Amino acid sequence: MGTFRAVEFDEFGAPEVLHVVERDVVEPGPGQVRIRVRAAGVNPVDWKIRSGLLAGVRETPFPYVVGGDVAGVVEAVGPDVTGYAVGDEVLAATGRGGYAEVVITDVATVAAKPAEVGWELAATLPVAANTTYAVFDEIRPVAGETIVIHGAAGGVGTVAVQIAVDLGLRVIATASEANHDYLRGLGAEPTTYGDGVVDRVRALAPDGVDLAYDVSGHGGARSLVDLVGDTDRVVTIADFEAPEYGVRFIRGIDEEKVSDRLTAAATLAAKNKLSVPIAATYPLTDAAEAHRVSAEGHVRGKLILLP
Template identity: 55%
Template sequence: MLKTYRAVQFTEYGGPEVLHVVDREVPRPGPGEVLVEVRAAGVNPLDWQLRSGAVAAMMPVEFPAVPGGDVAGVVADVGKDVADFAAGDEVFGSIGFGSYAEFVLAPAAQIARKPGNVPWEIAAGLPVAANTAYQALCDLDVKAGETLVVDGAAGGVGSVAVQIARHLGAAVIGTASERNHAYLRSLGAEPVTYGEGLAEQVRTIAPNGADAAFDAAGKGSLPALVDVTGGPERVVTIADHRAEEHGVRFVFAGAGAIRERLEQAAALVVNGELTLSVARTYSLSQAADAHRESEGGHVRGKLIIVPD
């Protein structure tokens, strides 16, 4: 076993330039943990929000810190009381922090076995998106025959939510820029353009409005979504921190059901009912560039970090 590994680390809040590749000592997994040799790591907006200090009041970072909550890789070692996994198992999971690295410690309860025919980049982009999408659809209690609006439907979480909702039997109206409308149709959603006039656009497709709405973009759509659903009761957001002003609930996807949700999502991928678009891959040394692109807010699908 190697004694050191490379990781992307930051020691203070700031812009992407605070990210640096450093050498760290390879840790031993503790009780309930596994050591994963990383094959790919997903980039999520929370990564740069934590790095910048934007959410420090709610989620302070302990320095030095390694970003990254999405991971896919091979189990290198297991800690005490871990019976579900062994060295050599291919896994993926949503682990909270630390995946922009060659190795990472992961709670065994927050990873699942990766199907052998699922590429590393796809597996790495799926965990946070799937866990969040399932939580949102659960909070909304989306049922077959209902109409769901997904704002930000071409992004990582939004595109997964569209496909899971379609699997549940719901009709989906998704917002995106016009260049992504064909992509949304390929996922099974009816596309509309986000922004001004959203409520009117939705009603051209669903004259009686929608049953539920999921804001995955945080671009100020909540008043329109409340309008088309007839009230805030069945509107949720993962991105608009002014949700309370509109009576809308904020989605919090905890760790309790991660493995079950990952197994469900993996089964959909294997069956061809769930696809994930990988927008771009970056090396560890390009992590700052990945954050810059993510912060731009116009990514279709997922950005992925692949260790050099």
């Protein structure tokens, strides 16, 4: 059946531990599809896994292939799979294995890619959209409410702002000043993070903040609790210490909802209501460089690998 290239690592460490290997192509099992990857997204969680930062909270059996964002073409379907056929264009939140030319994933993690949505844009959506919709399931936004999205200019924040705007929320977004015009273009009201952020947000929203979503970590969840007034409608996807003071950490892994969430995001993208700038693209062999750039923390939008 041939082979395919994947980027894996056998030990935690710097980007240099990533290396390209050849793996055998295998058939998908029951409830699975095999996807020929056209584009794969790079997320901060990828280099956090590679470096060992998440070793205590996430199982990482070696050799390991990171990458939860893929877009590509179905090239085989497993037994009992309905709804997808060979040749279908899809996007998927694979959880792992995305840094490869081929990935096998459960059909529950897959959604159809609309023809209007290009490969690179499709590959920006799965992790960010699935995570954001999981967060919103927890904090239950209602049109007309005010949300603070902390660290809003990266790939997840960009998607979160646009989904929130589509839901009718007033969005206050924290980011470095260089990203403020960008966030205004997405429909948010930006302010800088760091010391004094609570006062700056209260100046923008003197009637209060209803809910908050921490994308970037760095202790920001504490300030969000001060703004909202309690922990019930504050969540984080980046601050592992936040549960110590009552803020929920969301992973977005309830698989039965993934396909519907990706479909919702892809539909918004097809209607030009959801877009993500591509900060840079890299060949699969340059995954280590993509990790270096991502870890610097100044990416606006998304980094993409092109197998």
